[in-house]
Amino acid sequence: MEPFKSYVVRANENNVVTHQIEEVTESFLGEGNTLIAVEYSSINYKDMLGMETKGGVIRTYPMIPGIDLAGTIISSEDPSFKPGDRVLVTGYKLGTEHxxxxxxxxxxxxxxxxxxxxxxxxxxxMMYGTAGFTAALSIAALEKNGMRVEEQPEILITGATGGVGSVAAQILRKLGYKNITATIRKDYQAEKAKAFGATKIWDINEVTSNGRPLNRREFKYVVDAVGGDLTADILSKVDEYGSVAISGNAGGIKLNTTVLPFILRGVNLLGINSVSTDMKERQFLWNKLANEWNVTEELHYNEIALDEVSETATKIKAGAHLGRTIIKIK
Known part of the structure; x- marks a missing residue:
């Protein structure tokens, strides 16, 4: 096989991370029995961390980042796949250890x-990517825990203009949910959040937590892609037997709360792990995203080339990134 272009992250002897497009050969790639001609990828918060010094995501260097890909099979030792099959891969160790x-x-x-x-x-x-898949996992988990469109519950989405939040809002709107509150940090995000499906806006800069373990019940279900102190505040405001599906840590990895929301209101905190979801669940949810949950015509996305990855990662780090960004590889 002729050399091909890849975006490579390296760390020098001082562990300072650099990244750029390089030409590599097949021997540079991780282990596996299946070769894929990549047509599209997407860039996520986790990919941005992988390009940071001490980002805590990439385990070994050099590495080709990208936790998502979609393309066609070149060859496979697995008889389930034949050349030309259209496939996708998200999660596992892709872009971090592989x-x-x-x-x-x-x-x-x-x-x-x-x-x-x-x-x-x-x-x-890739317009969905890991973000869309995580949104689907979150909604599926909430529906398994009682969320029903017929009841029109109050739903909160954190990080609603980001990847997970924007896709979740649009799926929920398509399913007929009407009471959707979106958190924002910057004024310009309000218009986008409403375009994605939010009916109410919560500017979290204007609300300071009072530190109480329980507050007025405002939400029944939550799609939380932020984490940290915001999650702790939200838990104090969830109604009886409500649920919070948490998938992100942009707001921090610590959760400073009490047991009271759980033992006095029966609140469920549902961990969403999109990395190692079993294949049966993956196939089920990707079929949902392709059919009754399909919002690809409404999704806000940008398309970039491989040489624009660094610029987009900078926007993600600064919190200035909206919706989804896909990368056209070929």
Missing amino acids: TGGFSEVARVPSEWVVKLPENLSTKEA
Whole structure:
């Protein structure tokens, strides 16, 4: 195979991280029995961390980041796949411990590979990416814990203009949920959040937690992609037997709360792990995203080339990134 372009992250002897496009060969890629011609990837908060010194995401260097990819099979030792099959990969060790999607060619274990539903293109798959898949996992978890459109519950989405939040808002709107509150930090985010499906806005800069373990009940269900102190404040405001599906830590990894929301109101804190979801659940939710939960026509996304990755990562780090950004590889 001829050399191909990849976005490579390296660390020098002082552990300072640098990243740039390089030409590499197949021998640079991680282990696996399946070669994929990558057509699209996407850039996520986790990818941004992978390009940071002491980002805490990449385990070994050099590394090709990219926790998402979609493309076509070049070859596979697994008889389940044949050349030309349209596939996607998200999660597992992709882009952190195993070379990822910011590359014209990827090699992965076939156990990580999802065949694309018939009516979902590789581009549309990356318009969702890990963020959209995480949103779907969160909504599925909340519905398993009682969320019903017929009851029109009060729903909160944190980080509603980011990847997970924006997709979640649009899926919930399509399903018929009407009482959706979105958190924002900057004024310009309000208009976008409403365009994504929010009916109410909560500017969290204007609200200071009073530190009480329990507050007035404001929300029944929460899609939380932020974490940290905001999650602790939210837990004090969740109604009886409500649920919080938490998937992110942009607001911090510590959770300073009490047991009272759990033992006095029966609140459920549901951990969402999109990295190691079993294949049966993956296939089920990707079919949902391709069919009854399909919001690809409404999704706000930007399309960039591989040489624009660094600029987009800077926007994500600064909190100035809206919606989803996909990377056209080929």
